[in-house]
Amino acid sequence: MVKVECESCGTEGSVDELLMCDSCGHAYHCYCLVPPLPDVPRRSWRCAKCIAKVRLSQFSFVYRFCFSLVLYLTVYFVLVNLL
Numbered sequence: 106m107v108k109v110e111c112e113s114c115g116t117e118g119s120v121d122e123l124l125m126c127d128s129c130g131h132a133y134h135c136y137c138l139v140p141p142l143p144d145v146p147r148r149s150w151r152c153a154k155c156i157a158k159v160r161l162s163q164f165s166f167v168y169r170f171c172f173s174l175v176l177y178l179t180v181y182f183v184l185v186n187l188l
């Protein structure tokens with residue numbers, strides 16, 4: 106049986122017991138997660154670190170979008186005032 110090491114507690118377990126992150130490939134026990142999962146999810150799963158990374162990139166996308174919008178509006182109003 107293939108053994109993998111839990112990234113959280115460092116204990117080895119079988120692949121059936123541990124959750125493998127779809128993104129970084131790290132393995133975790135269900136009960137080592139915060140919050141703990143009652144069961145191993147059948148569909149693709151990502152660890153908290155990877156979810157945080159995705160949230161961060163989404164946030165920076167929204168931030169960049171807002172920033173360019175503000176910049177565009179500023180330039181627009183400056184031009185309107187000049188003309």
Ligand SMILES: [Zn+2]
Binds near residue numbers: 113114133134
């Ligand atoms: Zn563990």
Ligand SMILES: [Zn+2]
Binds near residue numbers: 126129152154
């Ligand atoms: Zn991950």
